[in-house]
Structure formats: C-alpha cells, structure tokens
Amino acid sequence: MNAPTPAPGSSADAAAPLLQLRDITVAYGKNEPVLNGLDMSVRAGEVYGLLGLNGAGKSTLMSTVLGLVPYSGEISIAGRPWSIADLDHIGASINGPAFYPQLSATDNLKVHAHLTGTDKSRIAEVLNLVGLHAGNKRVRAFSTGMKVRLSLAMALLTDPDIVLLDEPTNGLDPEAIVGLRTLLRNLAASGKAVVVSSHQLGEVEKSVDHLGVLAGGRLVYEGPLADFAAAGQSLEQAFFTAVGVAR
Numbered sequence: 001m002n003a004p005t006p007a008p009g010s011s012a013d014a015a016a017p018l019l020q021l022r023d024i025t026v027a028y029g030k031n032e033p034v035l036n037g038l039d040m041s042v043r044a045g046e047v048y049g050l051l052g053l054n055g056a057g058k059s060t061l062m063s064t065v066l067g068l069v070p071y072s073g074e075i076s077i078a079g080r081p082w083s084i085a086d087l088d089h090i091g092a093s094i095n096g097p098a099f100y101p102q103l104s105a106t107d108n109l110k111v112h113a114h115l116t117g118t119d120k121s122r123i124a125e126v127l128n129l130v131g132l133h134a135g136n137k138r139v140r141a142f143s144t145g146m147k148v149r150l151s152l153a154m155a156l157l158t159d160p161d162i163v164l165l166d167e168p169t170n171g172l173d174p175e176a177i178v179g180l181r182t183l184l185r186n187l188a189a190s191g192k193a194v195v196v197s198s199h200q201l202g203e204v205e206k207s208v209d210h211l212g213v214l215a216g217g218r219l220v221y222e223g224p225l226a227d228f229a230a231a232g233q234s235l236e237q238a239f240f241t242a243v244g245v246a247r
Contacts, residue, residue: 016079017041018193019065019162024073025217026060034060035071036217042193042210044161047184049208049225050197053243056214058197062094062164077162088116091160093151093168101140105132105150108139109157118158126153131179144171152180156187163187163194169203181207205235215243 021040027033034057042048052058064071067084075082077089099108109123127135132149134142139150148171155163169177184207187194198204204211204225211228213221220242221228229238 016043017076018044018078019195020074020076020079021061021065022074022076024061024064024071024075026057026064026069026071033217035064038073038214038218040212040219040222042162042195044191044193045188046193046210047188047208048193048195048210048212049204050195050212050214051201051204051239052197052214053245054199056243057217058214059094059166061214062092062166062195062197065162065164066090066092066094088158089161090164091155091158091162092164092166093155094164094166099139099147099150102138104136104138105142105146105153106135108150109153112154112157116158122157122159126156129153129156129183131176145173145176148172149176152183161192163192165194165196167197167199169198169200177203184208201235201239213239213242 019040019042021038024035024038024040025033026035038061040061050058050061060069063069065075066087067082077086100111103111105127106123109126110120112118113120113123124135127133130149130152132146132153134146139147142150148168152165152168155165168180172180181203184194184196196204196208208225211221211223211225212219213228229235233241
C-alpha cells in the first residue's frame with residue numbers, strides 16, 4: 001500500500017497531524033448538532049484515546065472521517081483535503097462490520113481483500129496479528145470476542161496508515177485486552193495514527209498517550225494523557241469534571 005503523500009511543506013514536520021479535523025459540524029435534521037465546530041489532530045505514532053459519555057458523538061466522529069455522514073468543515077489527511085481515495089489509507093471498526101455468517105473468517109477476509117484490492121497474503125498475517133486462530137471456522141459459530149478479533153483483522157487488512165477503532169475491547173476477555181493493548185502500541189510504533197474510543201477509563205489509561213474528551217459536540221480537552229488530570233486527581237475524576245458531570 002502506498003502511504004498518503006504529505007502536502008508540500010508538511011513532510012519535513014514530523015509533528016504535523018496525519019489526520020486533522022477543523023470546525024466539523026454534523027447535524028441530523030433540525031436536531032441539535034452532534035458535532036459542533038469540532039477541531040481534532042492526530043499524529044503518526046500516536047495512540048489517541050477518544051472519551052465521551054454515551055451519545056456524545058464518538059461513533060459519529062469516526063463515521064465522519066470515513067465519509068459516511070454529511071458534515072461541514074474541513075478534514076485533511078497528511079496535510080491534504082480529504083478525498084474518497086483516502087479511504088485506501090484508513091482502516092476502521094465501528095460497531096463491527098457486517099460478516100457473512102456462513103463463511104469462515106478466512107473467506108470473509110478474502111471477500112474484503114477482493115473488494116479493496118488487497119493481496120490475499122495479508123490474510124494469514126492479520127489473523128495472527130489479532131490472535132484469531134480459527135480462520136476456517138464459520139463466523140456464525142463465533143463468540144463475541146472472536147467477532148471482535150475478526151473486526152480488527154478487517155480493519156487492518158489493507159495495512160492502513162490511520163486506524164479507527166470504536167470500543168474495541170467490548171467482548172474481549174482480560175487476556176485478549178492485554179493483547180490488544182500491545183497491538184495498539186505496535187501499530188503506533190510502526191508509524192500509524194491509531195484512534196480508539198472507549199468507556200473503560202482504566203484501560204484507556206494503560207493504552208493511549210494522547211486524549212480527546214468529547215462533550216457538547218466539541219473536544220473539551222485534547223492533549224497528552226499525562227497532562228489531563230490535575231495533581232491528585234484520578235482519570236475518572238478528571239473526565240467527569242471535563243464533561244460537566246458532578247460526582
């Protein structure tokens with residue numbers, strides 16, 4: 001896969017965002033906007049944790065980056081305006097993809113490889129990467145955790161530069177969660193920008209290095225995880241303070 005070409009003047013800046021959103025607004029009909037003037041920056045090599053209460057717009061934000069919902073504002077990839085071709089460089093698992101239940105994990109990935117023009121030699125690699133060792137088992141017989149792993153494998157099949165994962169720990173047992181944590185770190189270390197939404201604050205604290213806290217349609221905090229909580233505050237206390245929930 002060819003990486004997105006940085007815009008002139010941006011390739012020399014290692015800190016330039018790989019994914020940047022400016023003044024993004026998403027509204028459904030006449031309802032209050034789900035996202036309202038949101039700005040966000042994610043750099044290569046980061047594991048970026050996206051936190052927010054239920055309904056804050058985390059999944060909507062990821063869907064917007066994928067071009068699945070209409071929006072106003074600007075999205076740029078490697079310094080250039082978003083285009084449909086950028087989907088070749090973005091892998092995502094949002095509420096899990098639709099599988100063919102009568103097919104095996106391997107055959108589901110073969111279909112996805114065909115649709116995306118990906119070399120089928122990647123299939124065994126990503127199955128091993130996510131720890132799914134039941135490639136020939138029909139998906140209809142999968143546990144929830146196995147389906148989560150297959151979702152991750154699909155998201156990584158094209159070797160994307162940007163990885164968007166919505167609640168990836170749902171359905172995983174403790175051992176698998178530790179494995180996912182290692183996977184996220186390895187993806188970032190390879191130069192990818194990884195965005196993970198989660199409700200599990202304790203796991204976020206162990207997995208991410210940058211944080212975005214979504215409330216009122218905007219990020220009320222964006223920056224290093226280490227700078228989020230005040231001295232003596234837990235991540236949970238800092239989160240509820242940031243989103244305006246009294247505890």
